[in-house]
Amino acid sequence: MKVTYTEEAVADIVEAITYLNERNPTAAANLDADIAQCIERLADREFEGPVSRLRSGAVVRSWGVPPFRIYYQRHPDELLIVRVYHQARRPVTR
Numbered sequence: 001m002k003v004t005y006t007e008e009a010v011a012d013i014v015e016a017i018t019y020l021n022e023r024n025p026t027a028a029a030n031l032d033a034d035i036a037q038c039i040e041r042l043a044d045r046e047f048e049g050p051v052s053r054l055r056s057g058a059v060v061r062s063w064g065v066p067p068f069r070i071y072y073q074r075h076p077d078e079l080l081i082v083r084v085y086h087q088a089r090r091p092v093t094r
Contacts, residue, residue: 001043005081009071012084016068031068035084038065042072043079054092058082 005013013035021028041047042063049063049072060071060082071083071092085092 001045001079002077003039003043003079003081006083009081009084016084016086031065034065035068035070038063038070039072039079039081042070042074048074054082 013032017028017032020031042049047063049061049070051059051061052071053059054071058073060073062069062071064070064087065084067087069083069085069087070081071085073080073082083092
């Protein structure tokens, strides 16, 4: 299944990894690998997260990669990663 990312999701990942890499490069590498592995497993349909609605109104599913949550939409031939959001920040869901 093809995996695509919104601009917001790419910015979320870059911001998180950059921030963490400045403080703990090993933790940043581990987080990057954990997020990538989770997205790969989502694309393989190994599991499915609960449905929620973003503040924008978009209906998404989500799966946790502590302390982050991956928000995504599944389409017939595509997994769209909408956000990768730190759970301690202001919620992006309603």
